[in-house]
Amino acid sequence: MEGSMENASPAVRSDIAPRFLQWSPIVLGAFAATALSFVLLTFGAxxxxGVTSTAPTWRDASAALAILSGIYLILQAIVSFGLGGYVAGRVRTATAAASVEDTERADGVHGLGVWSLAVILGVLLAALVSVATISRTPSMRSSAQASTAEPLLSYELDRLFRAGRRAPNVDLSAERAEAGRILLTTSSHSGLSADDRTYLIQQVGALTGLSAPDAERRVDSVVASAKTAITRSRRSSIILAFSVATAILLGAVATWAAACAGGRHRDGAPLPEWMSRSDAIGRRKTVMP
Structure with a gap:
């Protein structure tokens, strides 16, 4: 009888091993991180x-505004992921027999679980919003001849084919799509070819009734404007992509550290030395006049 009880005790200890993953704290922390991130992003948007222009030349936004937006994106990610990691570490059930190192490691792993699930939820939410936006936009639901450059260079295409008189019910979707694809080549290394430039001048002259010199000046002006718009859009996209990647990576660090801090608060243990030092510095700055 005693031998059977001794053989059963190790099995009980293995069932409560510190490596056991608890999904309830992870899901709760991921939901908290996603909810706070959505609120902060809504405030930022x-x-x-409020500070950007609603004109078609919104692409003229400065690089400083794009950089500030990226910094805000990174800060909100750190705060949101930190909250999710802290919640997971705080509510997780710790193992009494585990050492301090194993407990802290398990809290950090749960923080990474919060980070992973929150990133997946954010991607799904962004995909749903994008699909809903595309399905509600008439230009996106148009025929197969819709130009890939239309969302970016729609204003330039309007300027290119602007005419004082035009017959009613004239469909220029095919011409706009072709002109948009040609304008996209202005950002290439070789730039707009001479043949494409001549073809655009002929198309503009035929569809708008402008004379050859006027059509040539309009094409040159639109080409320069399109090149500038593409360059600024590419710059903003690079800053945004870099900010998103940095925010996600720093979010992993924030969830790990916050989960460890939440676990120490749960167990009544003091914070790590680097956390205690930063907290003391923050309190000292608050007390100083």
Whole structure:
């Protein structure tokens, strides 16, 4: 009888091993991180809409605004992921027999679980919003001849084919799509070819009734404007992509550290030395006049 009880005790200890993954704290922390991130991003988008222009030349936004937006994106990610990691570490059930190192490692792993699930939820949410936006945009639901350059160079295409008189019910979708593809080549290393430039001048003259010199000046002006718009859009896209990648990577660090801090608060243990030092510095700055 005693031998059977001794053989059963190791099995009980293995069932409560510190490597056991608890999904409830992970899911709760991921939901908390996603919810806070959505709120902070909504505030950021509201501020952005208030300071940016609603004109078609919105691409003229400065690089400083793009950089500030990227910094805000990184900071909100650190705060949101930090909250999710802290929640997971705080509510996780720790193992009494585990050492301090094993407990802290398990809390950090749960923080990484929060980070992974929150990233997946954010991607799914962004995909749903993008699909809903595309399905509600008439230009995106148009025929197969819709230009890939239309969302970016729609204003330039309007300027290119602007005419004082035009017969009613004239469909220029095919011409706009072709001109948009040609304008996209202005950002290539070789630039707009002479043949494409001549073809655009002929198309503009035929569809708008402008004389050859006027059509040539309009094409040159639109080509320069399109090249500038593509360059600025590419710059903003690079800054945004770099900011998103940096925010996600720093979010992993934030969730690990916050989960460890939440676990120490759960167990009543003191914070690590680097956390205690930064917290003391922050309190000292708050007390100083």
């Amino acid at each position: 509201t501020i952005g809409l």
